[in-house]
Amino acid sequence: MSAWSDHLLVLPIVLPIAASGIMLLLDERRSGLKAAMSLATAAALLVVALALAAQVTDAPLIYRLGNWAAPYGIVLVADRLSVLMLLLTAVLGLFALVFAVARWDRAGPRFHALFLLLLMGVNGAFLTGDLFNLFVFFEVMLAASYGLVLHGSGEARIRAGLAYIAVNLIASLFFLVGVSLIYGTMGTLNMADLARRLSGPGSEDVVLVEAGCAVLGLAFLIKCSAWPLGFWLAPTYAAASAPAAAVLAILSKVGVYVVVRLSLLLFGAGVSEGFGQGWLFAVGLATVAYGTLGILGVRDVMRAAAYAVMISSGTVLGALGTGNRAALSGALFYLVGSTLAAAALFLLGEILQRGRDPAAASLAVFADEYRDPFDDEGATETGRVIPAASAIAGGAFLLCTLMLAGLPPLAGFIGKLAMFSGLAAGAMPGSAWAFIFLLTVSSLGTLVPLVRLGILGFWVPHDDPDPVIGPLEFTALAGLLGICLGLSLWGGTGLAYTDRAVEGLSNAAGYIHAVLGEGTP
Amino acid sequence: MELVLSLGIGVLAASGVWLLLRPRTFQAILGLSLLTYAVNLFIFAMGRLKVGAAPVLASGTDAAGIADPVPQALVLTALVISFALTALFLVVLLAARGVTGSDHVDGQEPGRREQGLGKSGR
Known part of the structure; x- marks a missing residue:
């Protein structure tokens, strides 16, 4: 603890909260300074995440706050999955911010300040090693959000926000009930300590712990909008402003991350091995089915992206439920690609809908602090138009469609293929066939409405003005989709990384040893 | 004491759930507050109930004679967070009332909804 x-x-936790704290002190009119500060912070987060990715090995990195020993002090733990999610958050945050700086940040x-606080909470949730800090970061x-x-x-x-807040407040209450049930029976909230105690001989308390974990899981499933707990997601994400919706795409993945980590850590082996696996499988399948039906009925791009977020969460839950490690690795790879593509689709949806629905932003509640983002067209640099903006938007839309539907040659296909081949390598029970069938149908179900939206948006002649893409907005789109292309080109490297991440997740003993130190089994 | 506490938690939670399922935003926020009280009491009870025991380990006292400090710390954090979020929810509730002109959770009176749907053709 010296270097x-x-x-x-x-x-990843200290930087954004410090920056957002300073920003609260600055006057609201100094938007240029604030934009520069938050861009610099987001870029620094990306550098930190890359440095962590270079450092992480099979043994997770541990940070003890105040150097207090593990079950009593607060620990941050970064294994390969945490670092992967940190990296995803940093990339998504940076490009959403670049997009926002073009005009939306002045709306x-x-x-x-809110944006950086969100990044801090998400990073904290990926890093924390105990359940109560997970609650606080949540x-x-x-x-x-x-x-x-x-x-x-x-x-x-x-209207969307009212329902969103109510649902999430209830989810937080479930979270608290679960956490306190676990504390009341096990006497610890440290994840590694919990896993160690659960790997020992069973007692009658195990039923209560499992009940606590089930209630806790409910909170996370609401967060990752699993069916039937996820009806709030599509209206909320479709109503949110584009850069906010893009970064909210990572929020539902926090729920997925926690479910994956806790199920493999606590129920990978020991007294309650495989607890909840069947339920996760069923819920994952139902979520994919519901998301597919939902996306088939959409009329606008933002809502399509929201359902795509849901399908990708459901896919990971289903893959976790199969209990097949190779399938889970493929699903995590798919999660990274589909989250980036869904975020890009949110940004693109806003560009396409721009100017078609001017009434949407006409009612200002905070009139004193509110400015129409489309008012100052000439005053900002967004007045400069990149030529052939339609062609760029069309190309970006095509890439998003291919990624989300999981069609070759892009990374979505690589992830799905890895899932299928992982399942096919083992014994093939009926459930594996059902999973493969449903994912294939959902590919088709994603493709059809997105193609329809593309035709309506780009090919059908209409009176609406052509989309205008400013240079910053172009940078954001190109960045997100460029990483999707990179994932497709270096898919082998990515899959090898997620393979090792899943291996690390399944190795509960290694995690316990790293967190609790020497002298523990 | 256990019986009284569990009955109290039960009544609070039941009233909270009932209010939460009502159609007005004011009822929803009261329901959420009652549910929060129930959950906070529940967290507190998870440290086992003890009378007249401080959560501080002074020198010479037996560890069995003190109350568990962790749930008390947890409940304090949960209280602060839920208080702040209830206040935030209240602001959104007022904004919704101001913008939509209705205190229904859907932002529309049930009767008007069908008219609105018919007009927009959706």
Whole structure:
């Protein structure tokens, strides 16, 4: 604990909260300074995540706050999956922010502070090693997301935000009930300590712990919008402003991440081995089915992207439920690609709908601090138009469609193929066939409405003005989709990384040993 | 004491759920507050009930004679967070009332809904 690189692990939490704290002190009119600060912070987060990715090995990196020993002190733990998610958050945050700086950050007060707080909560949830800090980071992330959903104001956002906040407050209550049940029976909230105690001989308390974990799981399943707990997602994400929706795409993945980590850590082996696996499989399948039906009925791009977020969460839950490691690795690879593509689709949807529905932003509640983002067209650099904006938007739309539907040659296909081949390598029970069948149908079900939206948006002649893409917005889209292309080109490297990540997740003993230190089994 | 506490938690939670399922936003926020109280009491009870025991380990006291401090710390955190979020929810609720002109959770009176749907053709 002396070299500066040892403290790298705490930076993804400290950097954004420090920056957003400073920003709260600055006057709202200094938007240029705030934008520069938050862009610099997001870029620094990306650098930190890359440095962590270079550091991480089979043994997870541990950071003990205040150097207190593990079951009593607070620990941050970064294994390969955490680092992968940190990297995904950093990339998504940076490009959503670049997109927002073009115009959306001026649509309401304190956008940058909320945005960085959201990144801090998400990073904390990926890093924390105990359940109660997970709750605190969840709440930070949710509180910031409430503000971001309402960003830009307008009736649609307020109505969607009301339902979103109510549902998530109830989810938080489930979270608390689960956490306290687990504490009441096991006497610890440290994940590694819990896993160690659950790997020992069973007692009658195990039933209560399992009940606690089930209630806890309910909270996470609401968060990752699993069917039937996820009806809030599509209206909320479709109503949110584009950069907020793009970064909210990572929020539902936090729920998925926690479910994956806790099921493999606590129920990978020991007294309650395989607890909840069947339920996760069924819920994952139902989510994919519901998302596919939902996307088939959409009329606008934002809502299609929201259902795509749901399908990708459901896919990972289903793959986790099969209990097949290779399938889970493929699903995690698919999760990274599909999250980036869904975020790009949110941004693209806003560009396409721009100017078609001017009434949406007309009702300002915070009139004193509110400015129409489309008012100052000439005043900002967005007046400069990249030629052939339609062609760029069309190409980006094509890439998003291919990624989300999982068609060759892009990374979505690689992820799905890895899942299928992982399942086919083992014994093939009926459930595996059902999973493969459903994923194939959902590919088709994603393709059809997106192609229809593409035809309506780009080929059918209409009176609406052509889309205008400013240079910053182009950078954001190109960045997100460029990484999707990179994932497709270096798919082998990516899959090898997720393979090792799943191996690390399944090795509960290694995790326990790393967190609790020497002298533990 | 256990019986009284569990009955109290049960009544609070049941009233909270009932209010939450009502159609007005004010009822929803009261329901959420009651549910929060129930959950906070539940967290507190998970540290086992003890009378007249401080959660501080002074020198010479037996560890069995003190109350578990962790649930008390947890409940404090949960209280602060839920209080802040209830206040935030209240602001959104007022904004929704101001924008939509209705305190229904859907932002529309049930009767008007069909008219609105018919007009927009959806």
